[in-house]
Amino acid sequence: MDAFICTTCGTQYPPAAKPPPSCPICEDERQYVPPSGQGWTTQDKLAVTHVNGWHQYEPGIIGVATQPRFAIGQRAVLLRTAHGNVLWDCISMLDEATVSLVKALGGVQAMAISHPHFYTAMNEWGEAFDVDVHVHADDRDWIMRSGPRIRLWEGETLRLTADATLIRGGGHFAGSSMLHWAGGAGGGGIVCCSDTAYVAADRAHVTFMRSYPNLLPLPAERVRAIANALAPFNFDKMFGNFFESVIEKGAKQAFDRSVERYLAAIADH
Numbered sequence: 673m674d675a676f677i678c679t680t681c682g683t684q685y686p687p688a689a690k691p692p693p694s695c696p697i698c699e700d701e702r703q704y705v706p707p708s709g710q711g712w713t714t715q716d717k718l719a720v721t722h723v724n725g726w727h728q729y730e731p732g733i734i735g736v737a738t739q740p741r742f743a744i745g746q747r748a749v750l751l752r753t754a755h756g757n758v759l760w761d762c763i764s765m766l767d768e769a770t771v772s773l774v775k776a777l778g779g780v781q782a783m784a785i786s787h788p789h790f791y792t793a794m795n796e797w798g799e800a801f802d803v804d805v806h807v808h809a810d811d812r813d814w815i816m817r818s819g820p821r822i823r824l825w826e827g828e829t830l831r832l833t834a835d836a837t838l839i840r841g842g843g844h845f846a847g848s849s850m851l852h853w854a855g856g857a858g859g860g861g862i863v864c865c866s867d868t869a870y871v872a873a874d875r876a877h878v879t880f881m882r883s884y885p886n887l888l889p890l891p892a893e894r895v896r897a898i899a900n901a902l903a904p905f906n907f908d909k910m911f912g913n914f915f916e917s918v919i920e921k922g923a924k925q926a927f928d929r930s931v932e933r934y935l936a937a938i939a940d941h
């Protein structure tokens with residue numbers, strides 16, 4: 673039996689003789705079903721037409737995304753920290769080359785996912801690298817394929833390793849999380865913000881949305897909550913969801929400026 677994967681959002685479902693009738697992640701108002709209708713694929717089919725591509729942002733920070741672009745275009749990132757390798761977020765395709773390469777880099781010692789749009793094939797990644805997958809408990813209802821590797825965490829922060837911390841910002845999803853690595857950017861710190869805060873095309877600002885494809889903004893109090901969650905953390909770089917979405921320096925100031933800009937934009941005039 674195949675574990676079918678939604679071609680629009682990349683979510684993998686439990687093994688079954690035929691695909692599910694629909695994809696609840698795509699039926700949600702934050703996603704969409706394309707005009708061509710609901711589509712499904714499998715790891716075996718993906719491996720015929722796609723490969724995983726790698727981008728080293730700097731020594732110790734390596735992004736991986738499926739090429740040509742698949743589903744939402746998700747990109748995971750492997751952080752090679754002094755306290756072990758951390759895999760942040762996940763992608764649907766897991767081929768033998770990816771397993772070999774990541775194991776050659778030391779494997780994965782800790783893994784966490786920002787929100788349901790990146791759950792993808794998290795069970796298979798957790799199994800392949802013999803690591804637990806941390807997911808915020810507030811989003812548990814969006815887990816379409818449960819498994820023994822999934823660890824639900826609660827509250828506002830979770831120390832993942834000695835210098836990597838998960839931060840719940842909420843907003844986009846109730847459990848939407850970010851990853852702070854204190855040792856990143858030469859000790860200046862980095863934040864991987866995923867869809868909790870979204871690195872804008874100018875790579876100098878972030879924005880905040882309930883839905884990015886359907887253009888639903890977040891209310892002010894939710895954005896203030898994300899800002900409050902990040903306030904205690906220092907960081908110089910910010911990594912969004914795609915290879916090119918990086919704020920290279922001064923990211924904390926850019927983030928603070930972006931919050932002010934956003935709140936001004938949605939204020940009553």
Ligand SMILES: [Zn+2]
Pocket residue numbers: 678679680681682683695696697698699
């Ligand atoms: Zn879907």
Ligand SMILES: [Zn+2]
Pocket residue numbers: 787789844867
């Ligand atoms: Zn999302």
